[in-house]
């Protein structure tokens with residue numbers, strides 16, 4: 461495929477800052493946050509004086525923290541992107557520090573404040589600070605309140621600035637999300653708060669807007685006149701593994717639908733924003749969420765397919781059922797699969813169903829959006845002997861094998877009029893050489909530069925919960941309708957029946 465390029469723009473360097481990672485002894489810090497910061501450092505995307513302080517309750521020194529990080533980074537990077545560069549690591553490691561402290565201790569936060577001041581003075585950092593909350597959500601409120609009490613929030617100040625990045629999940633329902641928003645906004649202004657969902661940092665997700673608004677051929681057909689329906693699938697091949705305890709309190713609706721699937725739906729359905737600013741883009745996303753037709757609890761109980769994986773096999777290996785996983789109660793009623801039909805009740809999408817599904821222990825890991833265009837008229841080719849024809853489908857492969865495919869009809873060479881569906885396929889690997897960068901790199905860089913476009917605003921998170929909460933309520937009132945599916949299958953047959961009732965089929969099988 462030949463390519464036309466515009467001059468690449470290099471990202472603006474953030475102002476010098478200190479980053480504090482709360483929950484520094486945890487899995488996310490080790491596997492995602494610090495490797496992403498290190499990669500940004502290696503690519504010269506961070507200022508020379510940038511420094512990271514890990515904060516958690518575990519007993520560590522600067523040195524032992526650095527050694528642990530280096531070991532896990534070697535594992536991470538060697539699996540995915542080649543070996544760690546020892547010289548670069550040495551330079552980077554001298555910028556990493558560890559501060560032991562509790563999340564509910566004002567004294568420990570005062571000590572953290574002193575440590576930040578010392579580092580600022582030593583490294584000539586003007587006082588900018590990014591707080592990253594990488595603990596389980598139970599600690600979020602304490603940390604935010606203590607940041608405020610220790611005068612580390614710099615509310616109303618832009619020079620120097622302070623920002624807070626809050627990991628998902630942001631609440632467990634509408635009420636808890638509102639509570640957390642209230643706490644966060646009692647300490648920070650909204651433009652200091654960065655609610656992170658790593659899906660939004662994925663290149664393929666950002667490319668949805670480019671596909672729609674940088675190509676005239678798609679956007680004109682992007683409406684109910686031409687689109688029959690939309691499917692969004694987020695499939696995981698793994699089960700809950702060792703995270704059963706956490707997952708059992710969450711389930712697929714909270715863990716995947718409220719955040720990742722809602723973001724994808726918004727990007728597919730939103731109107732063109734008036735500008736590529738955080739305000740304009742997020743305004744349009746919120747409008748989509750507000751236009752979603754409510755699925756009331758009573759309808760959710762019968763119309764939303766919920767299921768839990770039972771023992772089965774994936775890729776020829778035996779897979780135990782969900783209830784056999786560590787820390788999952790033997791009588792758990794938590795769903796690991798969900799499928800449902802949504803409607804965006806506005807002019808553009810009138811009458812177009814959006815089918816969403818997500819699940820664990822499905823045959824393969826794959827997130828895809830497919831746009832199914834309407835049938836051509838049943839004249840000429842779309843009737844016997846050449847027809848009926850398959851309608852055009854545009855598939856956005858979010859992960860893995862990132863790319864876009866357009867299915868269309870072509871004549872098979874020869875004397876007869878035989879028509880066959882073919883695919884035009886664009887793959888990130890072939891076109892751009894290698895896998896797209898980790899989502900956390902882009903998001904951390906944006907947060908450091910103060911660009912909140914790819915983060916979730918308070919009204920957005922609440923609007924998503926407003927849609928999902930009645931579904932959760934309906935499903936929890938009627939736990940009898942929880943179905944089972946064999947690990948390694950595409951979910952229960954009821955998920956197929958849901959879409960087949962409208963004459964459609966899941967695109968990805």
Ligand SMILES: NC(=O)c1ccc[n+]([C@@H]2O[C@H](COP(=O)([O-])OP(=O)(O)OC[C@H]3O[C@@H](n4cnc5c(N)ncnc54)[C@H](OP(=O)(O)O)[C@@H]3O)[C@@H](O)[C@H]2O)c1
Nearest residue numbers: 483485486487488516517518594595596597599627628629
């Ligand atoms: N891991 C992932 O891949 C991933 C992906 C997306 C989002 N997240 C989100 O990122 C956050 C951190 O995830 P994680 O996997 O790193 O969590 P984790 O390993 O369970 O916890 C991180 C650290 O938080 C501290 N902590 C504070 N309160 C705690 C509590 N009540 N229970 C357990 N630990 C507590 C612990 O450090 P000390 O005891 O030393 O203080 C722990 O090492 C969570 O909100 C999670 O939902 C994680």
